[in-house]
Amino acid sequence: MSTAKDLRTGPIADHLIKVTTALAVIAVAAVAAIISYAHALNLVRTHGExxxxxxxxxxxxxxxxxAASMVSLDANRRNRPTPALATWSMTAGITATVxxxxxxxxxHGPIGALVSAWPALALVGSFELLMTLTRNASGRPDFTDDGRAEVEHYAPGCTTVEQTPEQAVLHEYRASLNGPGRxxxxxYLADKHGMDRRKIKRILTNADRTTPTNPD
Incomplete structure (x- = not known):
């Protein structure tokens, strides 16, 4: 039973979904690009080129x-705003191809215009789907053995790791030991972190047992 569930929700299922989605999007993009190119080529030929x-x-x-999609993706991976030129280029390119x-x-009338425009819309949508898939893959956190997410936040000169709830409780309690009050x-810790008091006690007790004592 658990094996079937793992196949539906585990890393194998995630990888299969990514691969299937990528192949489908690439196939649609390839077909749409060929049709859209043929339409544009015919239009350019009949207008002087x-x-x-x-x-x-x-x-x-x-x-x-x-190119604009890749620049936008690069900015997203670096947690920076999309450059205005990339946004303008994307808008201009979409407007031109559609x-x-x-x-x-x-x-061939309004229907003919809509039918001819569909490959261009499918191509643009495929580009964005691929970019979204890549963004999600690059921003997905790693998971520890017990299922908790462990996310690294990068900043110039430092690296911090998101604390688990247990680590947050322990860190807050130890900080209060050095504070001016009690x-x-x-x-208080159980109410604040939404945990059972027995679990809070176990966290603090285990921490006391594993904390080395300094000899006098």
Whole structure:
């Protein structure tokens, strides 16, 4: 029973979901990119460009979207705001690719324009889905053996690890021993951290047993 549950919620299931999602998104992006490129190529050819120029212009549109997405992803991984140029480039690229595809289908009426625009929308959505998947994977915390999340927060020159509830209780109690008032009571710690008093007592007792004593 537990094995079946682990397959649904454990790391194997997480990896399978990621791989399946990535493959599906990449497949949709590839098909949409081919169709969108063909639409843009035909539009460029019928409006004065030919030969090498006609083949290269569509790449600049979708390439701009990809470049802006990668810059946005890099900023997200570094916990920085997305640069304004990346946001502007993304907006310009989306507008250009959707507009080009709509213009290609416009001679066939509103329905034709919408049908032609769909591959461009699917391509942009695929880019964003891939970026979201990558962001979530890079920001996911590691887990200890007992299931608690252990997250490292990086700052210039220092690294801190998020405390478990037990560590927080012990740290707060020990800090109160050096304070001006009385040490914190077990009842106070239990109410504050939402724990049973017996568990609080066990945490403090185990800490006292493992704390080395200094010889006189």
């Amino acid at each position: 030919s030969n090498t120029t006609a083949w290269l212009v569509p790449f600049t549109v979708d390439g701009l979207i990809l 507009g080009a595809n709509m213009a290609h289908g416009a001679p 040490p914190l009571s077990q009842r």
